[in-house]
Amino acid sequence: VLVTVASFRDPWEAHMLCSRLEWEGIPASVAHDFHVGNNWPWSTALGGAKVQVPSMFAGDARVVEGQSRDGTYTSELRAQFGDIDDTTCTSYGSSDVRRRRPVGSIIEALLLSTIALVPAFGWTYRCNICGTKWTCY
Numbered sequence: 001v002l003v004t005v006a007s008f009r010d011p012w013e014a015h016m017l018c019s020r021l022e023w024e025g026i027p028a029s030v031a032h033d034f035h036v037g038n039n040w041p042w043s044t045a046l047g048g049a050k051v052q053v054p055s056m057f058a059g060d061a062r063v064v065e066g067q068s069r070d071g072t073y074t075s076e077l078r079a080q081f082g083d084i085d086d087t088t089c090t091s092y093g094s095s096d097v098r099r100r101r102p103v104g105s106i107i108e109a110l111l112l113s114t115i116a117l118v119p120a121f122g123w124t125y126r127c128n129i130c131g132t133k134w135t136c137y
């Protein structure tokens with residue numbers, strides 16, 4: 001018998017937890033993800049995309065789900081790779097960087113905004129330590 005251990009409004013969230021459970025050795029699957037993916041308002045009616053496991057694994061799965069939500073795995077990633085959300089210099093890893101919109105991107109957005117509202121996209125970064133420049137979208 002399959003037991004629902006968590007449900008999510010968006011299918012990708014359910015698949016993230018499902019992958020984590022499988023990595024932990026817990027067989028898991030996602031239900032209603034195609035229904036929700038094809039017609040998102042059904043998510044509420046169906047109770048979301050559901051992560052399900054065999055009943056004998058429900059306890060372990062709920063522990064993993066709790067650790068996913070409380071930031072345990074994020075802390076493990078930070079311990080191993082540093083602050084994963086910080087933008088760092090591509091040459092030496094310094095986090096002392098400056099972010100700007102590239103001029104071309106701004107001009108393009110202004111020209112296109114005569115047709116429709118278009119946001120400038122892309123960022124140019126410059127390291128304040130070594131001067132390295134790079135672009136990110």
Ligand SMILES: [Zn+2]
Nearest residue numbers: 089092127130
């Ligand atoms: Zn640098």
